[in-house]
Amino acid sequence: MIIEHAVQIFAFVILTLMTLGGGLAVVTSRNLFHAALFLILSLAGAMGYYVLLDAGFLAVVQLLIYIGAISILILFSIMLTRGLMMPGQVQRNEQWWIAALVVFLTFVVLVVTMWQTVWPIADTEALRAPNIAIAQLGAALVGPYAIPFEVISALLLVALVGAIVLAREEGNQPARADAETGE
Amino acid sequence: MEALIDWLVTTFPPLSEGLARFIVYVLYSAILAFVAPVIIVVAYTYMERKVLARIQDRIGPNRAGPLGIFQGFADAIKMLTKEDVTPVCADRVVFNLAPILATIAAILVFAVLPVAPGVIGADLQAGILYVVAVGALSEVAALMAGWSSRNKFALLGAYRAVAQLIAYEIPIVLAILVVVMVAGSMQMSAIVAAQDVPFVLVLPVAFLIFLVASIAEIGRSPFDLLEAESEIVAGFHTEYSGMKFAFFFIGEYMHLFASAGIATTLFLGGWRGPFAGPDSWLGVLLGFIYFVIKTTAVIWVMMWVRGTLFRIRIDHLLDFAWKFLVPLGLILVVTVAVALKLPVIGTSGLRWVALLVANVVTALLMMLSVSILARRSRSAALREVAGVE
Amino acid sequence: MTLTQLLVLLLPELVLTLTALVVLGLDMIWRNGSWSQRFLLWIALIGSVILIAVTVLIWPLTGTGGLPIAFATGKDFGGDQVPMMALDPLALFFKLFTALVLILVLLASGDYVRVRIRFRGEFYALILFGGLAMMLSAAATNLLMIYLSLEFLSITSYLLTGYLREDERSTEGAVKYFVYGATASAVMLYGFSLLYGATGTLDLAGIATVLMGGMVPVHWLVYPALIMVLVGLGFKIALVPFHQWAPDAYEGAPTPVTAFLSVGPKAAGFAVLMRLLLTALPGFQLDWIAVLAGIAIVTMTLGNLVALWQSNVKRLLAYSSIAQAGYMLIGLVALAPEAQSWTTGLNGLLLYLLAYLFTNLGAFAVVIAVENHAGSAQLDAFAGLMRRNPFLAITMFLFLLSLIGIPPTAGFVGKLFVFGAAIQRQMIMLAVVGIVNSVISVYYYYAIMRQMFFGEAVDTSPFDEGPGLRVAVGVAAVMVLMMALYAEPFIRLASESVSLLAASF
Amino acid sequence: MAIPLPWWLTVAAALFAIGLYGVLSRRNAIGVLLGIELMLNAANINLVAFWRYITPQALTGQVFAIFVIGIAAAEAAAGLAIIISAYRRRRTVVVDELDTMRW
Structure with a gap:
């Protein structure tokens, strides 16, 4: 039990370094491409969190959609608009220090609240065995959550159609345009 | 795996089950990460060269070792010393x-x-x-x-x-x-x-x-x-x-x-x-x-x-994916789902038949529609070339 | 609830989804630019009309308490049966509201789309999906559903804003809208996650039960959550500290989209705001009323003051709509607990929204007509409109009167109820600021009137606005007058729609 | 569970703050989008942690997180399409250089 706890804490520390370190690099890196790669690192850290929190399926979804689709889309867009990444380009606006101040205050308020609150934590028996099978999640998605499930399919259709309309390159290369927005 | 763990625990009593499991998995990942790549690369490059050579009516690698089986190692050494x-x-x-x-x-x-x-x-x-x-x-x-x-x-x-x-x-x-x-x-x-x-x-x-x-x-x-x-x-x-x-x-x-x-x-x-x-x-x-x-x-x-x-060609490649494989896959998903839900299918034997039928029918329909579409676009292209309205 | 029952209750949503899909599908079959493409508009319109019919048809089903809409298949999910939406009078009101928005926007967009928009089928489909998202967010009673439908509405709006891809201002407005909007919804999501953590449930009524139960000392947590949620909704409604995107997006977007944006997301935002605050957080009323009152004052004042400097009518109406949102907010701030009084604040808000719907969409229809003809929406494009097209000029005059709030127009009724609620609640300050602002607004609305009636036009030839726009403007004008002269049914509709919320409060 | 709930929440709050800083300080629209993704992830960590500690028997938090990821995908697709379209027009995606319209 003790060893298990130690392993968990060790993993937590490593993952926190990945997530927060990656996150800091995302917002400070001068090179946008590097920032996007650090985003992948940070997302991978969050994926590890989900594993630690016994949400294995969510971790796979994070890898599949966030890292596999969204990050690639972002990397691709950065490459398509790469004209902007001339070396020496300032990536920070002039109000960055105001932003830093505001953000720091937000963070302090949030952390104080988080530690002051007495959370309605479930009893220990329930905490021990969350073990939710994927089949249960799937049944929930087409059961109680069927309505939002259908709505999000409509949303994805809208995003897809709209993205193709907006980003499609005119001319005689329809195939390439499809691929760009084919996410 | 589980059998191996059991065996380890019974043969070496000081090992606890957790430790045995740890050892087995570390060994397995080591094999996957270090041994498997070497074997796979060497074996399958050799195989690929031989197969391609046979198809192209050549002999393929034949110098390094008998039948050239050490060709892969020779390549590896070359690559690493570059x-x-x-x-x-x-x-x-x-x-x-x-x-x-x-x-x-x-x-x-x-x-x-x-x-x-x-x-x-x-x-x-x-x-x-x-x-x-x-x-x-x-x-x-x-x-x-x-x-x-x-x-x-x-x-x-x-x-x-x-x-x-x-x-x-x-x-x-x-x-x-x-x-x-x-x-x-x-x-x-x-x-x-x-x-x-x-x-x-x-x-x-x-x-x-x-x-x-x-x-x-x-x-x-x-x-x-x-x-x-x-x-x-x-x-x-x-x-x-x-x-x-x-x-x-x-x-x-x-x-x-x-x-x-x-x-x-x-x-x-x-x-x-x-x-x-x-x-x-x-x-x-x-x-x-x-x-x-x-x-x-x-x-x-x-x-x-x-x-x-x-x-x-690249555009054909993407067209093939988006306009043929994806629709085919989608239709297949639907027909298979229907076949699985057919009320008569209780026994597993019938079930397999139904699935096969669903597959074949899907493929035939898809081929048919593709050939019709292709013929239509081909004749349209021909008409355009010929300048006929 | 069986599947059939559920499908009946979801009929309005289904009708709209189906219409949008049919439009998309037919657009795919009919070649771009072919003659039959003009039917797409008709199909979209017919779908919206059916939507009204269906809504009226299922109205009697709601009963007094409203019906929760939850889906579960044959298997029993035990306690996991989660109601996602409600079919209550408020939801029905907004379904009707959505149908009206869609009909007016679609009617007004016909000629504009024919001339300037490349992908028409997709355009109509996106507008219809936007309407669907409006209805969903107004009916949602679950944080998941609220977040999902608001994002649905936002994403549709971003795409529609940037729809004129050849136009710099359109794409630029879309980028700004997207950047601000996505940030706001991320903040809102974080607030939602805190609410979920504090209560362990996503259901609005469930949240209220836990928070009111007082069993859990999580009250501190609600304040950051509340602020974050207000940030998100404030963006949708374009309340003042979060309004920066609105003028750019409104000016850049294709004008029919501007018309949609100025009414649709605003109404959806108000619907969610009402439901969220009144159902989930009634215990924190003192806190959010104070915050919202401040926001209302700032919003009215800033919107009106900046509108004074505008020379583009689209942009002018954008700022005016920010100010109008401020007036509407008074209704929510001044809500009166005693339900028997003639104005509960909430019914004022709904009346104001309804009046604003007809007035603003009518005004935008006139702008579209002028823009179709003159090619720009600058103030001087309106010069001499009285001589060139008296119908448009007179109706525009009516709409502007309504925006100011001068009787006998719909805007007057809305303002009367909203300000009345404020006075009733002894919030004299709010009412005074509102009235002063209405007086200020006369100045910039007058600028348009002056151009229309006394401006010297370069081109004085009369022009025709086309049948679609004529119907849209005419309907809007008639409704604006009707709401003032024959107000009783509208008032009853608004009061009944909020009765449940007001009672639960 | 070896790690108390507030630890997770603190990490999430930090990630949220970092993302917000990115949103407020970046000039490039894609950079802003990166910050937004961080904020969404912070909210997701919150949701999953709350699910694990507060309602482990129900699926609520996990399902919400799955939906958030799906919505984020739609949002990113739409947003990047808009950004690319703006880039084609203006050859820039720096937000404060997009200033055809003022006041």
């Missing part, structure tokens, strides 16, 4: 990271591959989904390599790679979905267990979609546009040499083996075969042999395809 060049303008960190990521992405798939009865790195509930998800890492690797090289051919190669990988991921997922529906699980071991009849016999269309799309996923001919020498030198790894190129090379063959292994697991019954089973050492060994034989057969088909077909 100068390791990094372009001056390259983005160094990303440039060096890309080949490693490419290899890791390929190796990670092996974690959920049931190579023998009971031998699997992690029998995840979402096993097959994990395979699809990990595939994304190789796209990231291709993008990183292409972008960091500061070379227009590399960049073009990366664009093509991502367009192609994304396009062909969807038919793969659809084919997998069909298998998952029939097997009723995404767990690799459960999928193998469900194949009393190898799925290739009842879901031939899904198998074909999967095979074609995986050939495209691993970027082999006739879909090797990512590195079409005559067009863009060597694609995203144009600037790589020596050790780093070796990593891409290893990654490619690991990927090849992994894809074939997944195809085997999903459609050919995995390790299943006469006398194979998790109960005895012999059964496990037999299962492993069956798995390797089936996988090699799939790989051989891929090499055969490579030796026979010519490379296709």
Whole structure:
């Protein structure tokens, strides 16, 4: 039990370094491409969190959609608009220090609240065995959550159609345009 | 695996079960990460050269060792002793990271591959989904390599790679979905267990979609546009040499083996075969042999395809994915779902027949509509050429 | 609840989804630019009309308490049966509201789309999906559903804003809208996650039960959550500290889209705001009323002051709509607990929204007509409109009167109820600021009137606005007058729609 | 569970703050989008942690997180399409250089 706890804490520390370190690099890196790669690192850290929190399926979804689709889309867009990444380009606006101040205050308020609150934590028996099978999640998605499930399919259709309309390159290369927005 | 752990615990009493498990898994991952790549690369490059040579009416490697079987080692030594060049303008960190990521992405798939009865790195509930998800890492690797090289051919190669990988991921997922529906699980071991009849016999269309799309996923001919020498030198790894190129090379063959292994697991019954089973050492060994034989057969088909077909054009490639494979896959998913829900199907024998019928009908309808559409567009094009209204 | 029952209750949503899909599908079959493409508009319109019919048809089903809409298949999910939406009078009101928005926007967009928009089928489909998202967010009673439908509405709006891809201002407005909007919804999501953590449930009524139960000392947590949620909704409604995107998006977007944006997301935002605050957080009323009152004052004042400097009518109406949102907010701030009084604040808000719907869409229809003809929406494009097209000029005059709030127009009724509620609640300050602002607004609305009636036009030839626009403007004008002269049914509709919320409060 | 709930929440709050800083300080629209993704992830970590500690028997938090990821995908697709379209027009995606319209 003790060893298990130690392993968990060790993993937590490593993952926190990945997530927060990656996150800091995302917002400070001068090179946008590097920032996007650090985003992948940070997302991978969050994926590890989900594993630690016994949400294995969510971790796979994070890898599949966030890292596999969204990050690639972002990397691709950065490459398509790469004209902007001339070396020496300032990536920070002039109000960055105001932003830093505001953000720091937000963070302090949030952390104080988080530690002051007495959370309605479930009893220990329930905490021990969350073990939710994927089949249960799937049944929930087409059961109680069927309505939002259908709505999000409509949303994805809208995003897809709209993205193709907006980003499609005119001319005689329809195939390439499809691929760009084919996410 | 479990049997091995039990054996360790009983033979060496001081070992606790947790420790034994730890040792077994560390050993297994070490094998996957260090031994398997070498064997796979050496064996399958040799095989590929021989197969291609035979197809092209040549002898193939015949100098290093008897029948040239040490050719792979000779190549490896050559590659490792080459100068390791990094372009001056390259983005160094990303440039060096890309080949490693490419290899890791390929190796990670092996974690959920049931190579023998009971031998699997992690029998995840979402096993097959994990395979699809990990595939994304190789796209990231291709993008990183292409972008960091500061070379227009590399960049073009990366664009093509991502367009192609994304396009062909969807038919793969659809084919997998069909298998998952029939097997009723995404767990690799459960999928193998469900194949009393190898799925290739009842879901031939899904198998074909999967095979074609995986050939495209691993970027082999006739879909090797990512590195079409005559067009863009060597694609995203144009600037790589020596050790780093070796990593891409290893990654490619690991990927090849992994894809074939997944195809085997999903459609050919995995390790299943006469006398194979998790109960005895012999059964496990037999299962492993069956798995390797089936996988090699799939790989051989891929090499055969490579030796026979010519490379296709990039827009045709994408059209083929979006306008043929994806619709076919979608229709197949629907028909298979209907076939599974037919009220008369209680016994498993009837069930397989219904699935086969659904597959064949889908394929025929698709072929029919494609041929009609193609004829129409061809005659339209002809009319245009002839200047007839 | 069986599947059939559920489908009946979801009929309005289904009708709209189906219409949008049919439009998309037919657009795929009919070649771009072919003659039959003009039917797409008709199909979209017919779908919206059916939507009204269906809504009226299922109205009697709601009963007094409203019906929760939850889906579960044959298997029993035990305690996991999660109601996602409600079919209550408020939801029905907004379904009707959505149908009216869709009909007016579609009617007004016909000629504009024919001339300037490349992908027409997709355009109509996106507008219809936007309407669907409006209805969903107004009916949602679950944080998941609220977040999902608001994002649905936002994403549709971003895409529609950037629809003129050849136009710099359109794409630029879309980028700004997207950047601000996505940030706001991320902040809102974080607030939602805190609410979920504090109560362990996503259901609005469930949240209220836990928070009111007083069993859990999580009250501190609600304040950051509340602020974050207000940030998100404030963006949707374009309340003042979060309004920066609005002028750019409104000016850049294709004008029919501007018309939709100025009414649709605002109404959806108000619906969610009402439901969220009144159902989930009634215990924190003192806190959010104070915050919202401040926001209302700033919003009215800033919107009106900046509108004074505008020379583009689209942009002018954008700022005017920011100010109008401020007036509407008074209704929520001044809500009166005693339900028997003639104005509960909430019914004032709904009346104001309804009045604003007809007035603003009518005004935008006139702008579209002028823009179709003159090619720009600058103030001087309106010069001499009285001589060139008296119908448009007179109706525009009516709409502007209504925006100011001068009787006998719909805007007057809305303002009367909203300010009345404020006075009733002894919030004299709010009412005074509102009235002063209405007086200020006369100045810039007068600028348009002056151009129309006394401006010297370069081109004085009369022009025709086309049948679609004529119907849209005419309907809007008639409704604006009707709401003032024959107000009783509208008031009853608004009061009944909020009765449940007001009672639960 | 070896790690108390507030630890997770603190990490999530930090990630949220970092993302917000990115949103407020970046000039490039894609950079802003990166910050937004971080914020969404912070909210997701919150949701999953709350699910694990407060309602482990229900699926609520996990399902919400799955939906958030799906919505984020749609949002990123739409947003990047808009950004690319703006880039084609203006050759820039720096938000404060997009200033055709003022006041």
